[in-house]
Amino acid sequence: MIEIETLFYQIDDFCQAFSPIFESHLLPHKVVKRKRKYKLSLSEVATIVVYFHCSGYRNFKDYYVKYVLKHFQLEFPKLVSYNRFVELIPSVLMPLILYLNTRKGEVTGISFIDSTRLPICSNNRATRNKVFEGLANWGKSSTGWFFGFKLHLIINDKADATQPPLYGDWNAHQEGELLSFQVTPGNVDDRVPVKDLVEELFGKLYGDKGYISSPLFQKLFEKGIKFITPFRKKMKNRLLPMIDKIMLRKRSLIETVNDQLKNISQISHSRHRSVLNFMVNIIAGLIAYTHQEKKPSLNLDHEEYTYLPSMLTPSESLLF
Incomplete structure (x- = not known):
């Protein structure tokens, strides 16, 4: 600490x-x-x-x-x-x-995106909540319905392949640093804020199946970003490079970050009595996370580590 x-x-x-x-x-x-x-x-x-x-x-x-x-x-x-x-x-x-x-991380060409729910009260009290009237809304996540907001995050892999591992620790340069975030009502589709969140990014962006969208993929590709998600069962399967298969398996890194933000940094609770204090609580929690000495790691082994490219420039980002 x-x-x-x-x-x-x-x-x-x-x-x-x-x-x-x-x-x-x-x-x-x-x-x-x-x-x-x-x-x-x-x-x-x-x-x-x-x-x-x-x-x-x-x-x-x-x-x-x-x-x-x-x-x-x-x-x-x-x-x-x-x-x-x-x-x-x-x-x-x-x-x-x-x-x-000023605390945002470095854009490395490999990024992860995800959203997490921020309920502001129990579902039974949603209709009686006056603090966030007209702001919060109903949303649905993998754990069910909630009333509140969503926090959308993008983090980097912070994997500097140009540096040797310290004392055999392959995770020494692999920490999820915050690149961008946005808070939306709970009913906003996860794909809606993506275009704003990636303004300063390049390279490859990894997300879950909730981000699958051909128009979104095309728009990001035109900006120099390759958006990679898992395939649905009915989708035509495509061959992926080994680096993409590895990173899709490691996408749980950002879910670990969300878990730490909610259970360690306390960005989500149901005791807010002010919209401004609600926002201060989220921002302060994100700042506290950026000051953590040890952030969640990709946990790559020696063989997986060799597939990582050195830090890319925007012109090189879609070639690997």
């Missing part, structure tokens, strides 16, 4: 550069209002919010009251009450979104 001092220094460096630029783009108010000065700085609030997703606590109130207020008085001498801190959380949404963009 990352040290809170290290996390604070990185976020604070970003906020120092972010705040002047952000404030210069704000529209002036016609009526001058008194601006209350916060006891906690923007970077302190952001650090505490992100660190929750590394702490192992399942409930933010317990984390703040039982952990932060008791153990971080030296690190944050101007800590406020829990109720006041909850009021400050929405103020860090924009800086956290921009900071997350």
Whole structure:
């Protein structure tokens, strides 16, 4: 787990550069209002919010009251009450979104895409939910119906074949780094956000059967991306290169990432009382994931590792 001092220094460096630029783009108010000065700085609030997703606590109130207020008085001498801190959380949404963009991984030419459900309440209470009225919707996943949102993710393989394995560890360079993400209502088809998610990608993109679409494949191919999915039973089978067969078998890497985001980083729970805090919770959880020292690995053996190409350029990406 990352040290809170290290996390604070990185976020604070970003906020120092972010705040002047952000404030210069704000529209002036016609009526001058008194601006209350916060006891906690923007970077302190952001650090505490992100660190929750590394702490192992399942409930933010317990984390703040039982952990932060008791153990971080030296690190944050101007800590406020829990109720006041909850009021400050929405103020860090924009800086956290921009900071997350600085934490994205490197495009290597091999990427994985998947979506995971984010229910915001039990199905029995869906009709009574007022917080996300007009935003959340019904969706269906492999585990059944849910009411809420979907998180769409693309990660890389982070397999640098130009570097030798460290001490015989073939997974030393194979970690799923975040490349892009999008949150949609639960009823949105998984194929809809793909075109936006792949704007900065090239090479090969691996997904499950839910992404099968000839028009989508053609549009991505024109952008220099080869979209590879498993075949359905009634589809005409085609010969795949060995690298594609290996990567389709290893596609569970992104499912492991989704599992960690939901069960370790706590990006999904049913206690939200604010749309802004819901978004902060997701962004902070993704940031916490990018700070993990050890991320899910492809677990390639020696023979599989030899099939991996070195890092590709966009012009070479469709040739292997």
